[in-house]
Amino acid sequence: MSLLMAILIGFLYAVSIYLLLRRSIVKLVLGILFLSYATNLMLFFAGGLTETSPAFADPNAGAEIIQTSDPLPQALILTALVIGFGVAAFSMVLIYRFYKETGTVDLDELSEPEKS
Amino acid sequence: MLGIVPASLFFVFLSKIPAVGWADDFKEVYPWIQDLGIGFSFNLDGLSLFFALLVTGVGALIMIYAGYYMRSYQKTNRFFGYLVFFMAAMLGLVTASDWITLFMFWEFTSISSFMLIGFKHEKTAAREAALQALLITGVGGLALLAGLIMMSLPYDTFSFEAVINDPQPFLQSRLFVPATLLILTGAFTKSAIFPFHFWLPGAMQAPSPVSAFLHSATMVKAGIYLMARLHPVMESQELWIYTLSVFGVVTMFVGAWFALAQQDLKKILAYTTVSALGTMVLLIGTSTAYSVTAALVFLLVHAFYKATLFMMAGNIEKITGTRDMNQLGQLNRYMPVATVISLLALLSMSGIPPMIGFIGKELMYEAKLNAPAAGNFILLTGFLANAFTVFVSLRFAFGVFWNKKQDFKKQPHEPDLSLLAGPAVLVFISLLLGIFPNQIAGLLGPAFQAILPGETLIKLKLWHGFNEILLLSFLTVLLGIVMFVFRKAIIRIVSYLNSNYFNLKLSQRFFAGIDVFLNFTKKKTAVVQHGYHRFYLMTIFIAAALLLILTMPAIDFQFDFDLKFDGLSFFVMLAAIMIIAGSIAVVVAQSRLVALIAAGFVGIGLTIVFILYSGVDLAITMVMVETLTVVLGAMVVYHLPKYLNYSGVGSRIRDGIVAVFFGFVMGFLALQTSKPTTITKISDYFVENSYPKAFGENIVNVILVDFRALDTLGEIVVLALAALGIVSLLKLNARKKSSR
Amino acid sequence: MKTEILKIAAAHLKPFLLILSLVVLYRGHNEPGGGFIAGLLAGMAYVIYAGAFGVGKAKQLRLAKPMFFMGLGIGIALFSGMIGLMNGAESIFTGVWTTLTFGTYSLKLGTPLLFDLGVYLTVAGMLVKIIFTVMEEDV
Structure with missing residues (x-):
């Protein structure tokens, strides 16, 4: 199981890096999206995979350690997801503005800012 | 007249020194950075008193002189400020009894010297001379600092007493030779000893009171003072x-x-x-x-x-x-x-x-x-x-x-x-x-x-x-x-010899060297800061991957993880297939919309993983976020030009190799994290106390709104800022257009 | 895109989603849910409405004041942290709980819930603001 997950994580990272290294700014944004996919999955995986025991406390159990999935990574990912949406939305609007201002979606045309 | 006030102050100071200073030792110690054995301490012994009297005595006379001399100059307030600053620094230098304190005042004198040489800053020559003096004494100062630290390494403290009372640990340490040479470099640059002497004639650009005070009577003697101070340690x-x-x-x-x-x-x-x-x-x-x-x-x-x-x-x-x-x-x-x-x-x-x-x-x-x-x-x-x-x-x-x-x-x-x-x-x-x-x-x-x-x-x-x-x-x-x-003949001969054989031009060479250095850094910057976004990213990722590999040996390697794909249910396989197929589709897609939807597919695959492994809240959030992202993406992408492939085959293969390499390292890292550890997890506290202390059964939510609420507050502020950013990106544009 | 079916669906979905979001918000402390999810749900109601009727109409809705709600949300969240302080706690965001009882029904209220309300409002406001802004650019 963990092997499959590791492969998926590695795969997602590879795809994200490949996309980030493209010249098209649209692919750059997709790369950012994939980077957050990969990182979220990594965090989730690092918390340990537990089937069918969501992180809920038993009100009757008192102060005992209950065997549940790890809540901390989940909390981290939950905020990361929403923030990720904010970042994705912002970067999408940014490339939209970028295109409107420069008339290109090629990043290499940005490489000499002094001349523009 | 301005000179009168500091001058009289220094007369007062001068009159007090003999009364106070004839005791063998007169100590002032303030703890400073105790963990490193650095004190802000002073000690007035015979040598210090000798120099202190020199500084204040000559200083007082110079002040009187300068008060009249500088009358025709502009900005004399600044001049006397520098001069008094120098005097204070010099006094601190000669009375310090801690190497770091001494170094600090040492650098203060360099800085004030720089200010004073460059006082007539309208003149190029004065600026150049000031810069030259600062750079030479500054480099010397750094060497001195390194040397002093090396010297004090065998001791727990930077105080003078340690090394002067018991020089043996230093003399026998391996750093003795480099430390001595570095300290001497500092002293030689300050005291204008050949081959560093050339800054001193240049420093004559300063007004005469400065030349009289700093560059003949006191500051250049700081190096001499340091050598005299260290002499008991080094004499053998x-x-x-x-x-x-x-x-x-x-x-x-x-x-x-x-x-x-x-x-x-x-x-x-x-x-x-x-x-x-x-x-x-x-x-x-x-x-x-x-x-x-x-x-x-x-x-x-x-x-x-x-x-x-x-x-x-x-x-x-x-x-x-x-x-x-x-x-x-x-x-x-x-x-x-x-x-x-x-x-x-x-x-x-x-x-x-x-x-x-x-x-x-x-x-x-x-x-x-x-x-x-x-x-x-x-x-x-x-x-x-x-x-x-x-x-x-x-x-x-x-x-x-x-x-x-x-x-x-x-x-x-x-x-x-x-x-x-x-x-x-x-x-x-x-x-x-x-x-x-x-x-x-x-x-x-x-x-x-x-x-x-x-x-x-x-x-x-x-x-x-x-x-x-x-x-x-x-x-x-x-x-x-x-x-x-025979002066005429001698001057002619000496001039001839100087210009033809002994024309050292150290000063010009110094500036030429600085130019070479500047050119080098310019070229270096051009190479490192090439302006290509992708290559910055590539550098970052390759470096990150290599650093991760470097830390791997520190982790206890155990290749005993099970290589079987055991317990693969239908849904896991489905999720995996969705993620992989979606990713491949994103990479090879010829249309922006297809790529976007494929990305959404990957998101749904992740959602399935979250559902399967007990991340209920995550799954709900993920579904909504994914949907919204795709919708938003579709709206934005609609305005963008066609999807184009800018890169050639070569660069794709190169990027592919980098990507696979990084992915491999990250996958390996993930495998490492899955191994059971004995470390106490932070989350155990949350699990234990979620209900008893925070009255909540949903631990994830309790962490968000109670245990780590301050973090969440920061996050929602970021969200609001993202929304504001988008508004400003789009609306400000519209306003600009309408104004055109 | 503005079909009648979508319009009818959106008009009816909106109150339903809003109420659902409030329920999800309240139960988030003990069961799946919470401010983030609820905020997204509430925002979603307006996004669908705007998709069906157009942004111009959606903006005229009574509760469509995203900037106000964003500010209010952050304000509430911050204020909830202060309550603990006012009650003499040592640090910010110390929970304070009370239980309101109406006959046999009891409602447990506490500052974390208030905080979650702040999160809810901020997230919903952000979502609505972003989508509306981008949609306006479309037209």
Whole structure:
């Protein structure tokens, strides 16, 4: 199981890096999206995979350690997801503005800012 | 008038010092960075007191002088600010008893020197000279810091006492040689010792009071002070003795030689200062009772006559509008008092009785005669250097006060009383001490003890009787006079030699070196900051992957994870297939919309993983976020041009390799994290206390809104900012368009 | 795109989603849900409405004041942290709980719930603001 997950994580990272290294700014944004996919999955995986025991406390159990999935990574990912949406939305609007201002979606045309 | 206030303050300070300072030790210690053994501490012993009196005494006279001298200048407030800052820094430097404290004040003096040399900052030459002085002393300062730290490594503390009371751990440490050389580099740059001497003549761009104070009497002596301070530690070391002797001799001779043919009064004085500093280094390095006595006396003597002469050079420049020897002459007619003062100072410089300069020179010869090593060579070069000095003094006196040439820019007259008071006092003390030399023994004695413990100060006498030393003195003066008779030939020969053979051009080379360095950094920046976004990213990812690999050996490798795809349910396989297929589709997609939807597919795959492994909240959130992202993406992408492939096959393969490499490393890292650990997890606390303390069963939610609520607050602020950012990106654009 | 079916669906979905979001918000402390999810749900109601009727109409809705709600949300969240302080706690965001009882029904209220309300409002406001802004650019 963990092997499959590791492969998926590695795969997602590879795809994200490949996309980030493209010249098209649209692919750059997709790369950012994939980077957050990969990182979220990594965090989730690092918390340990537990089937069918969501992180809920038993009100009757008192102060005992209950065997549940790890809540901390989940909390981290939950905020990361929403923030990720904010970042994705912002970067999408940014490339939209970028295109409107420069008339290109090629990043290499940005490489000499002094001349523009 | 501005000068009066600080001057009177310094008189008060001066009057207090003898009352306080005659105790052997007068300590002030403030803890500073205790973990590193750094204290902000001061100690007034004999050596410190000697220098402190020099700084305040000469400083007070200079202040009076400067108060009148600087009247014609702009921004004098700033000037006196710098000067007082320097004085404070110099006092701190000579009274510090902690190496780091000393270093701090050392750098303060460099900074104030920079400000003062560049005071006439409208002039390019002044700016360049200031920069040069700052860079050289600054590099020296860094070397000094490194050396001091190396020296203090065997001890727990940076205080003077540790290394001075027990030098053995340092002397036997492996860092002894580099530490000594680094410290000496610092001292040599500060004290303008060859080959770092060239900044001092350049520093003559500063106003004359500064030249008199910083660049002859005090700051350049800081290096001497440091060597004197360290001498008890190093006196038995051949490295120390020989380095000091060799550099001292060379500087002594080089300085005197270059002084011969100068035309600028202040440049002449600057080069003789270089020579004098070399002499002091040599005398400390010779390390006998005679030489150390000579060094101290000479230091005092030199401060007196050189400060006087610099002030007089300033006066002459002020009154005639020039300080070029070729344009001066017959000033004795216009300023008799100034002439007498200058002549007495020049006598002291030449070492002619009854001035104290004579005693200094007698002691020097005695020290050189008794030098343990290479005595004859040192004696010969010392003899020549002294004769050169006599020659220069004669040239100064004759050229300025009697020479028939007259090319003044203004009609000369006697300088103001306040411009003469400082020099007059110094010359008077020189004369007085020449006649009653033992008056200063009480001051020199404790200082001597600090440099050469166990020996005693040599008794100072004006008249030693007829002996070889007197003969040497006589011969020196004679050679100087003979040289003066043939001065035209000598100046021509020396100028010729200087411009054809000894044209070191150290100053120009220094700036050329800086240019080379700047070009190098420009090229380096162009290579590193190439401006291609992708390659920055690539650099980051490759570096991150390599660093991760580097840390891997630290992790206990265990290749016993199960390689079976066990327990693969239908849904897991479905999720995996969705993620992989979606990713591939994103990479190969020819249409933006397809790529976007494929990305959404991957998101749904992740959602399935979250559902399967107990991340209920996550799954709900993910579904909504994914949907919204795709919708938003579709709206934005709609406006963008067609999906184009900009990259060639080669760069795709290259990027692919980088991507797969990084992915592999990350996957491997993920595998490592899945192994069970014995570390106590932070989340155990949350799991334990979620209900008892926060009355919530949904632990994820409790973490978000209770345990880590402050973090969540930050996150929602970020979200609001993202929304605001989007609004400003789009709406401001619209406004701009409508205004067009 | 503005079909009648979508319009009818959106008009009816909106109140339903809003109420659902409030329920999800309240139960988030003990069961799946919470401010983030609820905020997204509430925002979604307006996004669908705007998709069906157009942004111009959606903006005229009574509760469509995203900037106000964003500010209010952050304000509430911050204020909830202060309550603990006012009650003499040592640090910010110390929970304070009370239980309101109406006959047999009891309602447990506490500052974390208030905080979650702040999160809810901020997230919903952000979502609505972003989508509306981008949609306006479309037209």
